[in-house]
Amino acid sequence: xxxxxxxxxxxxxxxxxxxxxGNFHNRIRQSxxxxxxxxxxxxxVLLSRLDGVRRSGRGWIARxxxxxxxxxxxxxxxGDGDRVLAHCxxxxxxxxxxxxxxxxxxxxxxxxxxxxxxxxRAQRREAMQAANVAAAVAVLAREVDVVSAAxxxxxxxxxxxxxxxxxxxxxxxxxxxxKAVLNG
Numbered sequence: 001x002x003x004x005x006x007x008x009x010x011x012x013x014x015x016x017x018x019x020x021x022g023n024f025h026n027r028i029r030q031s032x033x034x035x036x037x038x039x040x041x042x043x044x045v046l047l048s049r050l051d052g053v054r055r056s057g058r059g060w061i062a063r064x065x066x067x068x069x070x071x072x073x074x075x076x077x078x079g080d081g082d083r084v085l086a087h088c089x090x091x092x093x094x095x096x097x098x099x100x101x102x103x104x105x106x107x108x109x110x111x112x113x114x115x116x117x118x119x120x121r122a123q124r125r126e127a128m129q130a131a132n133v134a135a136a137v138a139v140l141a142r143e144v145d146v147v148s149a150a151x152x153x154x155x156x157x158x159x160x161x162x163x164x165x166x167x168x169x170x171x172x173x174x175x176x177x178x179k180a181v182l183n184g
Contacts, residue, residue, distance in 0.1 A: 040110070040111070041082055041110070042082060042083070042084045042107055042108050042109060042110055043076070043078045043082065043084050045103070045107060046076065046084055046086070046098075046101070046103065046107070046108070047060060047062070047076065049065075049101035049102065049103065050062035050063065050065065050074065050076075050101065051063045051065070052069075052072050053076075054072070056072075056075070058077055059075060059076050059077030059078065059085075060075075060076045060077070061073075061074065061075055061076070062074045062076060064088045064090060064092050064097050065097055065100035065101050066088065066092035066093070066096040066097040066099075066100050067088075067090055067092055069090065073088055073089045073090040074086065074087070074088050074089075074092075074097060075087045075088075075089065081110065082109075082110040083108060083109050083110070084108040084109075085108075086098075086108065132181055133181065133182065135181075136178045136181040136182055139174060139178060140174075140175065140178050143171040143174050143175050143178075144175075146167055146168065146170075146171040147168065147171050147172075147175075150164060150167075150168045150171075
């Protein structure tokens, strides 16, 4: 019978490098899982993947991952509706900077939840119609002012020049278009 020995651990610079590389990859995997689970805000996802991030004014600056950035040249801010605004002052395309950290342009925008039920679709149609009506009323108010100004000029006995007649014709055309929106 031969004696059994426990396998010996390898040591040396090669083993240490493999261990460090393994630890690095584990941290990256863990970080991306935590990022995906902990926050759905696009700004948090992007900032978690950048190096040298620090606050600057209303936003952040970081080293751009698309080039060998020694100083922070990537500006990041949060826009309306949790959208991410980014610009590399060294001239890199944002798509390239995002690709370097495993993201795309679509990742800069939050997902919009949509109710796909018949009621949800009907509510979206009603909201769009209400927005169209509100826009039509705003345009109508402006065009009524144009017609009123033209009527005032004519009431004073003054003639309309070619530019005024052209603008009055445009107002009439827009009012006609508004009628279709309001009836639709």
